[in-house]
Amino acid sequence: MTSSTALLTDRYELTMLDAALADGSYARESVFEVFGRRLPLGRRYGVVGGTGRLLELIGRFRFGDAELEWLRREHVVSAETLDWLADYRFTGTITGYREGEVYFPGSPILTVEAPFGEGVILETLVLSVLNYDSAIATAASRMVHAAGDRPIAEMGSRRANEDAAVAATRAAYIAGFAASSNLEAGRVWGIPTMGTAAHAFTLLHDTEEEAFRSQIAAMGVGTTLLVDTYDVKTGIETAVRVAGPKLGGIRLDSGDLPKLVGKVRAQLDSLGATGTKITVTNDLDEYAIAALSASPVDNYGVGTSLVTGSGAPASGMVYKLVAYRNESGDWVPVAKNSDGKASIGGRKVPVRHLDSAGIATSEVVHIVTRRPPRDAGRELLVTLMSGGEADASFLGPDGVKAARAHHRRAIEELPEEAFRLGAGDPALTTLFV
Amino acid sequence: MTSSTALLTDRYELTMLDAALADGSYARESVFEVFGRRLPLGRRYGVVGGTGRLLELIGRFRFGDAELEWLRREHVVSAETLDWLADYRFTGTITGYREGEVYFPGSPILTVEAPFGEGVILETLVLSVLNYDSAIATAASRMVHAAGDRPIAEMGSRRANEDAAVAATRAAYIAGFAASSNLEAGRVWGIPTMGTAAHAFTLLHDTEEEAFRSQIAAMGVGTTLLVDTYDVKTGIETAVRVAGPKLGGIRLDSGDLPKLVGKVRAQLDSLGATGTKITVTNDLDEYAIAALSASPVDNYGVGTSLVTGSGAPASGMVYKLVAYRNESGDWVPVAKNSDGKASIGGRKVPVRHLDSAGIATSEVVHIVTRRPPRDAGRELLVTLMSGGEADASFLGPDGVKAARAHHRRAIEELPEEAFRLGAGDPALTTLFV
Numbered sequence: 054m055t056s057s058t059a060l061l062t063d064r065y066e067l068t069m070l071d072a073a074l075a076d077g078s079y080a081r082e083s084v085f086e087v088f089g090r091r092l093p094l095g096r097r098y099g100v101v102g103g104t105g106r107l108l109e110l111i112g113r114f115r116f117g118d119a120e121l122e123w124l125r126r127e128h129v130v131s132a133e134t135l136d137w138l139a140d141y142r143f144t145g146t147i148t149g150y151r152e153g154e155v156y157f158p159g160s161p162i163l164t165v166e167a168p169f170g171e172g173v174i175l176e177t178l179v180l181s182v183l184n185y186d187s188a189i190a191t192a193a194s195r196m197v198h199a200a201g202d203r204p205i206a207e208m209g210s211r212r213a214n215e216d217a218a219v220a221a222t223r224a225a226y227i228a229g230f231a232a233s234s235n236l237e238a239g240r241v242w243g244i245p246t247m248g249t250a251a252h253a254f255t256l257l258h259d260t261e262e263e264a265f266r267s268q269i270a271a272m273g274v275g276t277t278l279l280v281d282t283y284d285v286k287t288g289i290e291t292a293v294r295v296a297g298p299k300l301g302g303i304r305l306d307s308g309d310l311p312k313l314v315g316k317v318r319a320q321l322d323s324l325g326a327t328g329t330k331i332t333v334t335n336d337l338d339e340y341a342i343a344a345l346s347a348s349p350v351d352n353y354g355v356g357t358s359l360v361t362g363s364g365a366p367a368s369g370m371v372y373k374l375v376a377y378r379n380e381s382g383d384w385v386p387v388a389k390n391s392d393g394k395a396s397i398g399g400r401k402v403p404v405r406h407l408d409s410a411g412i413a414t415s416e417v418v419h420i421v422t423r424r425p426p427r428d429a430g431r432e433l434l435v436t437l438m439s440g441g442e443a444d445a446s447f448l449g450p451d452g453v454k455a456a457r458a459h460h461r462r463a464i465e466e467l468p469e470e471a472f473r474l475g476a477g478d479p480a481l482t483t484l485f486v
Numbered sequence: 487m488t489s490s491t492a493l494l495t496d497r498y499e500l501t502m503l504d505a506a507l508a509d510g511s512y513a514r515e516s517v518f519e520v521f522g523r524r525l526p527l528g529r530r531y532g533v534v535g536g537t538g539r540l541l542e543l544i545g546r547f548r549f550g551d552a553e554l555e556w557l558r559r560e561h562v563v564s565a566e567t568l569d570w571l572a573d574y575r576f577t578g579t580i581t582g583y584r585e586g587e588v589y590f591p592g593s594p595i596l597t598v599e600a601p602f603g604e605g606v607i608l609e610t611l612v613l614s615v616l617n618y619d620s621a622i623a624t625a626a627s628r629m630v631h632a633a634g635d636r637p638i639a640e641m642g643s644r645r646a647n648e649d650a651a652v653a654a655t656r657a658a659y660i661a662g663f664a665a666s667s668n669l670e671a672g673r674v675w676g677i678p679t680m681g682t683a684a685h686a687f688t689l690l691h692d693t694e695e696e697a698f699r700s701q702i703a704a705m706g707v708g709t710t711l712l713v714d715t716y717d718v719k720t721g722i723e724t725a726v727r728v729a730g731p732k733l734g735g736i737r738l739d740s741g742d743l744p745k746l747v748g749k750v751r752a753q754l755d756s757l758g759a760t761g762t763k764i765t766v767t768n769d770l771d772e773y774a775i776a777a778l779s780a781s782p783v784d785n786y787g788v789g790t791s792l793v794t795g796s797g798a799p800a801s802g803m804v805y806k807l808v809a810y811r812n813e814s815g816d817w818v819p820v821a822k823n824s825d826g827k828a829s830i831g832g833r834k835v836p837v838r839h840l841d842s843a844g845i846a847t848s849e850v851v852h853i854v855t856r857r858p859p860r861d862a863g864r865e866l867l868v869t870l871m872s873g874g875e876a877d878a879s880f881l882g883p884d885g886v887k888a889a890r891a892h893h894r895r896a897i898e899e900l901p902e903e904a905f906r907l908g909a910g911d912p913a914l915t916t917l918f919v
Binding site: 067185211212281 | 553689824825
């Protein structure tokens with residue numbers, strides 16, 4: 054994890070920097086803000102994901118010889134700008150919502166304060182990380198709620214870009230998933246990993262029984278056997294005959310699950326395998342999970358729908374300049390007026406209002422270039438990076454644990470209607486004051 | 487690009503290996519096949535993406551100290567299996583469709599031949615790369631066709647995981663996109679990059695005019711000015727006043743484009759800027775591009791819809807054991823019979839039948855464990871890796887160029903109906919013989 058992230062950047066950021074270095078405006082103290090104009094698909098809340106990853110990636114946003122040489126050869130920027138980039142290191146301040154926090158339309162999720170030149174070139178990296186990870190965390194949180202007390206394992210790595218898969222696993226865990234199949238996510242982020250066997254293992258052996266015997270010899274009777282390669286009923290008979298009634302679990306990866314699971318439970322019970330757990334993994338999403346709530350499922354495994362954000366694979370967050378300090382030392386709020394894409398200028402301080410029972414009632418965003426906040430609501434901003442140094446508590450596996458715990462707390466504040474799966478309005482209204 | 491890819495793997499692959507090493511079945515010569523059961527969203531054809539990337543990533547699928555130590559600590563596999571992994575290097579053969587080739591339901595896109603233990607642990611890496619890159623290439627190819635002769639630039643990095651973004655850019659270029667905003671894709675894959683300025687640059691300056699003057703001073707009058715920060719009409723007046731009628735281009739990133747573009751062209755022409763090009767970049771997908779075909783657009787920029795596969799962010803490809811060689815030396819075709827997810831056993835050799843005009847008529851897949859192929863159709867398989875060594879012609883920027891050229895040829899063979907944007911049947915029927 055030492056390679057440069059500096060070219061994970063859209064070319065226009067460097068050409069803007071080039072022009073701003075030439076005209077002097079690069080040094081203007083600036084405030085950039087990340088927000089989403091709306092929640093996707095009529096969802097009721099969003100979940101901030103990626104913050105801890107982002108802080109590490111910004112630490113590696115340095116232009117080394119390979120990057121500079123390529124920029125020179127391609128004439129992307131001037132020689133002066135190359136010199137400036139060679140010394141580049143982000144020295145500004147980043148505040149934002151905690152990772153795992155919930156957000157609503159217009160919530161100022163991240164605020165980057167730095168000279169324009171330092172901040173403008175982070176746009177793509179910031180958005181790539183927050184847009185993808187938040188899309189996954191948002192979908193995952195709905196699935197976790199739909200599953201109730203039953204654990205969900207993340208198994209979608211094969212349906213996402215190989216690096217995105219690790220990020221998706223991390224985001225899902227923050228939003229309450231119990232474990233993942235992805236080993237790299239285990240190694241790097243400390244996420245519990247799980248998994249036993251695929252159909253290939255059964256197919257490789259001359260009989261299903263031989264495959265089950267081999268798996269039990271290697272992993273013990275507590276393992277989970279995949280029983281649907283040929284015929285589920287026969288598979289379960291064989292599984293319990295081979296493992297005995299102490300068999301840990303069986304997995305179903307096909308079929309009409311709401312119908313099948315009850316029969317499977319009855320068969321297991323009739324064979325004395327009353328403690329054998331049932332894991333289902335067949336193209337599940339939050340709706341399929343909810344539809345199985347009355348079925349005797351013990352564990353869910355979710356793949357494709359998780360890593361693709363269950364219909365919303367990108368969160369739609371944008372990174373906008375909202376204020377700069379002019380030569381007189383005054384902060385100037387700025388906003389574009391583009392048709393359908395207008396923004397709100399000024400630095401912002403968001404708080405969440407709660408009622409006496411601790412349930413959130415609104416998201417109040419103070420535009421502090423207008424007046425300073427005086428508000429009893431829960432403050433939503435924390436300092437993530439200061440003087441270019443990340444707060445270590447947000448990094449690595451500890452940061453993941455903290456974000457997971459924070460998500461659980463943030464969710465507890467939400468009103469009942471936040472958890473409806475149907476499309477509708479955001480659970481909280483965002484007020485700009 | 488030297489870090490290990492070995493843990494971009496689902497845990498069950500290593501636990502299967504563990505059991506197979508213990509029972510001896512790990513050494514069975516095996517054939518694994520990648521295919522998709524269907525094309526997403528009623529599309530007419532799919533495009534294979536990611537092959538060149540995959541070959542490089544398999545070359546880095548080695549277990550180093552960091553990976554082995556973590557596996558040991560987590561008790562994922564036995565000590566014997568750890569020793570085996572320490573020496574692991576893929577030594578098998580990989581054949582497959584060329585990158586950029588089109589494919590249909592059941593097309594055997596990739597075939598991995600190796601001892602079971604060597605092949606089984608590549609499943610997740612193979613699928614992650616092919617599923618994501620093919621999803622992007624498939625969406626991109628439709629967009630390129632919808633755009634006709636007008637170039638499309640890829641600008642979606644901010645709406646995808648930061649590493650996935652580089653892969654998406656590469657896949658889009660293979661499918662015919664002209665350029666990308668992503669600098670890392672330029673550096674690593676040799677893809678042309680583009681981009682000039684965002685709204686932030688205009689907002690940072692005291693007036694739009696100052697911003698335009700600065701940009702032109704740095705980049706010349708051939709640059710493209712973003713004119714919709716405040717008011718498009720005024721923006722264009724200012725742009726042409728500052729740059730003169732030789733202004734290279736203007737960009738529109740908002741508004742009702744089919745209505746707006748005609749007016750903008752007329753305004754530019756009336757100002758004498760008849761050669762100034764119009765680039766549009768507002769939430770485009772293949773349908774929006776098609777809807778602009780009668781408007782005087784010169785260049786499209788596509789972001790979110792490209793990197794999210796325009797509604798189908800994962801291709802749904804699977805990696806299945808289809809044959810193994812038993813102790814008598816006979817090849818045994820294997821297939822699972824799972825409800826709704828049955829597979830077809832046996833090694834396969836696909837060819838594409840063409841009519842006398844060179845137009846494809848069907849995808850014929852010979853199951854060679856049944857009988858050897860004798861077929862005048864175009865052979866679809868090439869050897870990508872042999873004895874664990876990749877064919878260098880598929881790697882790096884040269885591999886990307888070759889894939890792009892191949893895609894153009896493959897597309898020319900498709901019948902007219904393949905290019906309909908509406909949902910429907912695959913353009914070719916796949917026949918298993």
